[in-house]
Amino acid sequence: MEYQALYRKYRPKKFSDLLGQDHIVTTLKNSIIKDKISHAYLFSGPRGTGKTSTAKVFAKAVNCLNLEAGEPCGSCTICEEINNNEIIDIIEIDAASNNGVEEIRELREKVKYAPSKCKYKVYIIDEVHMLTTGAFNALLKTLEEPPQHVIFILATTEPHKLPLTIISRCQRFDFKKISVQVIVEGLKAIIEKENIKIEEKALKKIAKVADGALRDAISLLDKAVSYSPELITTDAIDEICGTVSEEEIEDIILNIINKETEALLFQVNNIANKGKNIQQLIEDIIYYLRDLLIFKNVPEYFSTDNFKVFSELELNNDDIYQMIDEFNRTLNEIKYTNHPLILLELALIKLTTGVESKELKKTIEKDKEIKEENLEKKEESKEEIEDKKESVEDSEEILEKLKKIRINNTLALADKKVLEEVKIKWLDLTSYSLDPELGPSAGLLLDADVKVASAESVIVSYPYESMALRINYDIENMEKLLHLVIGRPYKIIAITEEEWLKIRGEYIGALRTGKKYTVIKEDVDYGVLAQKNNSEDLKSTSELEQKAIDIFGEDVVEIE
Structure with a gap:
């Protein structure tokens, strides 16, 4: 007899052979024992978890002549013919290649005829989500009221693509990924029967790489046997899978x-x-x-x-x-x-x-130096303090005005296609990350989360306000760098994640009520922001120091 792949050779033939789906096996067996069989079932879940195998075992069980506690006997004529694919009453359809209206109409015509040998004629439609809209509509009436001798079993890896009208007419069973331990146990049974020599670590590696799919694990084992027939080692699995030890x-x-x-x-x-x-x-x-x-x-x-x-x-x-x-x-x-x-x-x-960690360290060290110098100096006069306060207030007012205008204008002209293009070009900032002058700015921009973009501007967010301020108070240099990367003059505004959640909520609410954002003229002179960027006030912000201490070495701005 010609060689048969291991996953085909050891395909489950009884419910007891199915691994990792006990909740489904128990339900189906009980429905057979109590003769409460539905007309349509939907099996959904990741690949290689046993959907089609369960469907075939179920088809065998409902037609078995000598049923044993819900299990097919495997020895009657019906079971033997199903095992050998010699029976015409169990019809398996690949929806990926038979997804048109004509194929479903043909199926509708055939379901009228009684089964030749079995009690039930069972239609197993694999990858059912591949059917066209017209095909689903053609299937709908038959699925709702099929003849008494017909059972439909729909299998899919993407149930969200199915119309709700189809899902509501089926008993749905969600297959879960199989655990590493269960896969290992399943592989051990095959290894023992096939007399395969394999290291324990290699076996666990196969189970882990399979990512919950038993079929993938068995196929990988089959491949490993061909690669290393004497002894399968972890090195052999790494070579086959492209993984690292x-x-x-x-x-x-x-x-x-x-x-x-x-x-x-x-x-x-x-x-x-x-x-x-x-x-x-x-x-x-x-x-x-x-x-x-x-x-x-x-x-x-x-x-x-x-x-x-x-x-x-x-x-x-x-x-x-x-x-x-x-x-x-x-x-x-x-x-x-x-x-x-x-x-x-x-x-x-x-x-x-930690290139930028050093930069942030330097900021904190500079802050300490400033504080020490201030202690040595005489107290500044009240007039000087008032002047500083007014300067800070002016810069904050200008920044708030600029933020409102740029956020509004970016949302007004927001374009998803432009956003994707900007995200791709954003990665080009890495080419400037080691530049002595542009490196710190490039690193700070690379750490941003690009939220919304238009042809003229972009909104980015950061987890901490201190990081957003470093962008906004150095906005001219940031935009010069973006000009180089994007290829045209490009505006930017930085906000916090908390601000973004509020803005997004307002934007969605506006869309629902039909409100439209209109472009506002940007008449803001933000030259004062650059002065603020170079002032002692920003560098000695207590919040920046505290955040730096709290997140140092973790979420600090770093050069990529």
């Missing part, structure tokens, strides 16, 4: 902690030269850091001592949070670039050198 990830994190920038850059370049997937590498690092964070706070959660090397290091939760945040941000930015390695390198440099 835990030891290498551990070295990366240790080098970050020890600020070994040069070693890190050599390491990630060597990994990239081996053809490893950079996105997968970052995901693996985040996953490892997540485990490390749990280990530090709940050591008994893990039965192994994988993180023993970190137990002797002075590593607190904030350090891990910072690394996770940085890698997560890099992972999000990778989708907009063709050079993922560069973004990873920038993230590593940022984590090890």
Whole structure:
């Protein structure tokens, strides 16, 4: 007999063979035992979790001649013919290639005929979300009132694409991702039967890479057997999947902690030269850091001592949070670039050198110097203090006026297409990050969250007001840099996340009531803001100092 793929060879033939979906198995078995079988079922969930297999087992069970506690016997003529795909009463349809109105009309004609051998004629429609609108409409009436001898089982990975009229006519079962432990147990049963030699760590690696899909895990095991027939090791799995070993990830994190920038850059370049997937590498690092964070706070959660090397290091939760945040941000930015390695390198440099952390340190140190000088000087006269207060109030009023105008005008001309273009060009700021003059500004802009954009301006947000103020009080230099990146004069205004939530709510409310934003002429002389940027008041803001201390090394502005 010709070779058969493992996932086909070990496809479940009984409910007891189905793994990780006990809630569904119990419900279906009880419905069969009590003869409360519905006319239509919807199986939804991630790929490889057993939707089609469950549908086939259910089709076999409802037609089995010698049912045993809701389980198909597997030995009667009906069960044997279904196992050998020799029966015409179980019809499996691929909606991806049979998604038109004509195919569904043909199905409607055929459902009228009684089954040839079975009690029920069962239609299994896989990837049902691929049907066209017309096909769904054609199916609707038949699905609502099918003949008594017909059962429909619809399977899909994207239930949100199905019309509500279809969903409401079905009994819905949501399949969940299968846990790593359950996948490992399932693979062990196959390994024992096939006499496959594999390391325990390699087995767990397969289960983890499968991401909850048992079929993917079995296929990967099949591939690993071909690659390394004598003994499957973790190195073999890493080669097949393009993943990186835990030891290498551990070295990366240790080098970050020890600020070994040069070693890190050599390491990630060597990994990239081996053809490893950079996105997968970052995901693996985040996953490892997540485990490390749990280990530090709940050591008994893990039965192994994988993180023993970190137990002797002075590593607190904030350090891990910072690394996770940085890698997560890099992972999000990778989708907009063709050079993922560069973004990873920038993230590593940022984590090890803390270029902008030093800049913020310098601001705080300067602030202390100013305070010491002020203590040595005589008290300023009341007139000078009043003058300073008026200057501060003027600059704050101008900034508030400028913010209102720019926010209004950007929302009035907001364009989603322009927003996507701006986000892509925004990444070009990385080319200026090491520039002695433009680097600090580029790094600050790279840390911004671009919210709304028009052809003329953009609104960005920051988690802290002190960061937004650094943009707004240096707005002329920021716009000069954006001119270089965007390719045309481009305005910017920075707000806090809290302000953005309020603005977004007002904007949505305006849209619902039919209110339209109209462009306002910008007649604001914001030259005074530059003076404010260079003044002692901004540098010695107590809020900036406190935020810097609270978030130092974590959410500080950093050069990418």
